[in-house]
Amino acid sequence: MAAPTKGPRLGGGPAHERLMLANLAAALFTHKSIKTTETKAKRLRPVAERLITFAKRGDLHARRRVLAVIGDKNVVHELFTEIAPLVAERDGGYTRITKLGFRKGDNASMVQIELVLEPVNAKPKRRSEPVEETKAAKTEKPAAAPAPAEEPVAEEETAPVESEEQAEAIDAETAEITAEETPAEDAPAEDAAADAEKADDKQ
Helix, strand or coil, rough: CCCCCCCCCCCHHHHHHHHHHHHHHHHHHHHHHEEEEEEHHHHHHHHHHHEEEEEHHCCCCHHHHHHHHHHCCCHHHHCCCHHHHHHHCCCCCCCCEEEECCCCCCCCCEEEEEECCCCCCCCCCCHHHHHHHHHHHHHHHHHHHHHHHHHHHHHHHHHHHHHHHHHHHHHHHHHHHHHHHHHHHHHHHHHHHHHHHHHHCCC
Protein backbone atom coordinates (compact mmCIF):
# COMPACT_ATOMS: atom_id res chain seq x y z
CA MET A 1 0.00 0.00 0.00
CA ALA A 2 1.32 3.42 -0.97
CA ALA A 3 2.31 5.80 1.80
CA PRO A 4 0.02 8.80 2.41
CA THR A 5 1.15 12.05 0.87
CA LYS A 6 -0.16 14.42 3.56
CA GLY A 7 -0.65 13.47 7.19
CA PRO A 8 -1.78 10.14 8.61
CA ARG A 9 -4.36 8.20 6.63
CA LEU A 10 -7.73 7.50 8.18
CA GLY A 11 -9.06 3.95 7.93
CA GLY A 12 -7.47 1.06 6.10
CA GLY A 13 -6.98 2.63 2.67
CA PRO A 14 -7.61 5.68 0.48
CA ALA A 15 -11.13 4.56 -0.50
CA HIS A 16 -12.03 3.94 3.14
CA GLU A 17 -10.69 7.38 4.07
CA ARG A 18 -12.71 9.01 1.28
CA LEU A 19 -15.91 7.31 2.45
CA MET A 20 -15.25 8.25 6.09
CA LEU A 21 -14.82 11.91 5.20
CA ALA A 22 -17.95 11.84 3.02
CA ASN A 23 -20.00 10.34 5.86
CA LEU A 24 -18.60 12.90 8.33
CA ALA A 25 -19.47 15.74 5.92
CA ALA A 26 -23.00 14.40 5.46
CA ALA A 27 -23.44 14.18 9.24
CA LEU A 28 -22.09 17.72 9.64
CA PHE A 29 -24.50 19.14 7.05
CA THR A 30 -27.43 17.24 8.59
CA HIS A 31 -26.84 18.06 12.27
CA LYS A 32 -24.84 21.33 11.82
CA SER A 33 -22.50 20.15 14.61
CA ILE A 34 -20.78 16.84 15.40
CA LYS A 35 -18.25 15.51 17.93
CA THR A 36 -15.24 13.61 16.66
CA THR A 37 -11.50 13.29 17.16
CA GLU A 38 -9.21 16.20 16.43
CA THR A 39 -7.45 14.33 13.61
CA LYS A 40 -10.70 13.55 11.80
CA ALA A 41 -11.99 17.11 12.28
CA LYS A 42 -8.84 18.62 10.79
CA ARG A 43 -9.10 16.32 7.77
CA LEU A 44 -12.85 16.99 7.45
CA ARG A 45 -12.61 20.80 7.49
CA PRO A 46 -11.14 21.34 3.97
CA VAL A 47 -13.52 18.74 2.47
CA ALA A 48 -16.62 20.30 4.04
CA GLU A 49 -15.61 23.87 3.13
CA ARG A 50 -14.95 22.84 -0.48
CA LEU A 51 -18.42 21.29 -0.71
CA ILE A 52 -19.97 24.47 0.76
CA THR A 53 -18.13 26.53 -1.86
CA PHE A 54 -19.71 24.36 -4.58
CA ALA A 55 -23.11 24.85 -2.93
CA LYS A 56 -22.67 28.64 -2.99
CA ARG A 57 -22.21 28.49 -6.77
CA GLY A 58 -25.59 26.75 -6.99
CA ASP A 59 -25.45 25.61 -10.63
CA LEU A 60 -26.10 22.11 -11.95
CA HIS A 61 -22.44 21.27 -12.43
CA ALA A 62 -21.66 22.19 -8.80
CA ARG A 63 -24.58 20.04 -7.60
CA ARG A 64 -23.25 17.04 -9.55
CA ARG A 65 -19.74 17.60 -8.11
CA VAL A 66 -21.19 17.46 -4.58
CA LEU A 67 -23.30 14.40 -5.42
CA ALA A 68 -20.12 12.64 -6.53
CA VAL A 69 -18.80 13.00 -2.96
CA ILE A 70 -22.03 12.70 -0.93
CA GLY A 71 -24.43 10.18 -2.42
CA ASP A 72 -27.45 11.22 -0.33
CA LYS A 73 -29.66 13.57 -2.39
CA ASN A 74 -31.54 14.80 0.68
CA VAL A 75 -28.31 16.02 2.30
CA VAL A 76 -27.19 17.70 -0.92
CA HIS A 77 -30.58 19.39 -1.29
CA GLU A 78 -30.36 20.69 2.30
CA LEU A 79 -26.82 21.92 1.64
CA PHE A 80 -27.85 23.87 -1.47
CA THR A 81 -31.17 25.25 -0.21
CA GLU A 82 -30.60 25.89 3.53
CA ILE A 83 -26.89 26.15 4.31
CA ALA A 84 -25.61 27.93 1.19
CA PRO A 85 -27.89 31.02 1.55
CA LEU A 86 -26.79 31.44 5.19
CA VAL A 87 -23.09 31.58 4.25
CA ALA A 88 -23.50 33.47 0.98
CA GLU A 89 -21.91 36.65 2.39
CA ARG A 90 -19.09 34.82 4.20
CA ASP A 91 -15.74 34.50 2.40
CA GLY A 92 -14.48 31.19 3.75
CA GLY A 93 -14.23 29.98 7.32
CA TYR A 94 -17.51 28.03 7.23
CA THR A 95 -16.56 25.66 10.08
CA ARG A 96 -15.44 26.11 13.69
CA ILE A 97 -13.49 23.58 15.77
CA THR A 98 -13.74 23.65 19.58
CA LYS A 99 -11.66 21.38 21.80
CA LEU A 100 -13.57 19.29 24.35
CA GLY A 101 -10.80 17.47 26.18
CA PHE A 102 -9.68 13.84 25.98
CA ARG A 103 -11.69 10.67 25.52
CA LYS A 104 -11.81 8.40 28.54
CA GLY A 105 -10.98 5.11 26.80
CA ASP A 106 -7.95 5.84 24.62
CA ASN A 107 -7.22 9.45 25.70
CA ALA A 108 -7.85 10.73 22.17
CA SER A 109 -8.28 14.51 21.80
CA MET A 110 -11.98 15.18 21.19
CA VAL A 111 -13.35 18.27 19.44
CA GLN A 112 -16.66 19.66 18.28
CA ILE A 113 -16.80 20.79 14.64
CA GLU A 114 -19.76 22.97 13.70
CA LEU A 115 -20.95 25.17 10.85
CA VAL A 116 -20.62 28.94 11.25
CA LEU A 117 -24.08 30.15 10.21
CA GLU A 118 -24.17 33.50 12.04
CA PRO A 119 -24.66 36.58 9.84
CA VAL A 120 -21.49 38.42 8.92
CA ASN A 121 -21.16 41.75 10.75
CA ALA A 122 -19.11 44.46 9.07
CA LYS A 123 -16.18 45.59 11.19
CA PRO A 124 -16.49 49.19 12.42
CA LYS A 125 -13.97 51.50 10.82
CA ARG A 126 -12.67 53.21 13.92
CA ARG A 127 -9.10 53.75 12.77
CA SER A 128 -9.93 55.46 9.49
CA GLU A 129 -12.09 58.20 11.09
CA PRO A 130 -9.37 59.68 13.36
CA VAL A 131 -6.91 59.56 10.46
CA GLU A 132 -9.32 61.53 8.30
CA GLU A 133 -9.87 64.01 11.12
CA THR A 134 -6.15 64.52 11.59
CA LYS A 135 -5.68 65.00 7.87
CA ALA A 136 -8.48 67.57 7.85
CA ALA A 137 -6.93 69.34 10.84
CA LYS A 138 -3.53 69.41 9.13
CA THR A 139 -5.03 70.89 5.98
CA GLU A 140 -6.96 73.49 7.98
CA LYS A 141 -3.95 74.69 10.01
CA PRO A 142 -1.87 75.96 7.06
CA ALA A 143 -4.94 77.71 5.63
CA ALA A 144 -5.54 79.56 8.90
CA ALA A 145 -1.87 80.58 9.35
CA PRO A 146 -1.54 83.00 6.37
CA ALA A 147 -4.63 85.02 7.43
CA PRO A 148 -2.90 86.80 10.34
CA ALA A 149 0.21 87.36 8.21
CA GLU A 150 -1.74 89.20 5.50
CA GLU A 151 -3.23 91.81 7.87
CA PRO A 152 0.09 93.34 9.00
CA VAL A 153 1.28 93.45 5.39
CA ALA A 154 -1.80 95.47 4.43
CA GLU A 155 -1.21 97.84 7.32
CA GLU A 156 2.41 98.34 6.30
CA GLU A 157 1.38 99.15 2.74
CA THR A 158 -1.17 101.77 3.84
CA ALA A 159 1.10 103.28 6.50
CA PRO A 160 3.63 104.89 4.07
CA VAL A 161 0.80 106.44 2.03
CA GLU A 162 -0.63 108.12 5.11
CA SER A 163 2.80 109.35 6.21
CA GLU A 164 3.47 110.93 2.78
CA GLU A 165 0.15 112.78 2.90
CA GLN A 166 0.94 113.91 6.41
CA ALA A 167 4.39 115.03 5.30
CA GLU A 168 2.89 117.05 2.44
CA ALA A 169 0.38 118.64 4.85
CA ILE A 170 3.17 119.50 7.28
CA ASP A 171 5.26 121.05 4.48
CA ALA A 172 2.31 123.17 3.38
CA GLU A 173 1.70 124.37 6.94
CA THR A 174 5.35 125.23 7.46
CA ALA A 175 5.40 127.20 4.18
CA GLU A 176 2.38 129.25 5.29
CA ILE A 177 3.93 129.88 8.69
CA THR A 178 7.22 131.09 7.15
CA ALA A 179 5.33 133.37 4.75
CA GLU A 180 3.46 134.94 7.65
CA GLU A 181 6.59 135.31 9.78
CA THR A 182 8.73 137.14 7.18
CA PRO A 183 6.72 140.45 7.28
CA ALA A 184 6.80 140.31 11.04
CA GLU A 185 10.58 140.14 10.92
CA ASP A 186 10.76 143.14 8.51
CA ALA A 187 8.52 145.22 10.77
CA PRO A 188 10.97 145.52 13.67
CA ALA A 189 13.69 146.64 11.22
CA GLU A 190 11.42 149.43 9.88
CA ASP A 191 10.53 150.49 13.44
CA ALA A 192 14.22 150.66 14.29
CA ALA A 193 14.89 152.86 11.19
CA ALA A 194 11.99 155.17 12.13
CA ASP A 195 13.31 155.54 15.67
CA ALA A 196 16.74 156.39 14.33
CA GLU A 197 15.26 159.20 12.06
CA LYS A 198 13.31 160.65 14.99
CA ALA A 199 16.45 160.75 17.07
CA ASP A 200 18.30 162.66 14.28
CA ASP A 201 15.48 165.24 14.00
CA LYS A 202 15.57 165.88 17.70
CA GLN A 203 19.24 166.58 17.57
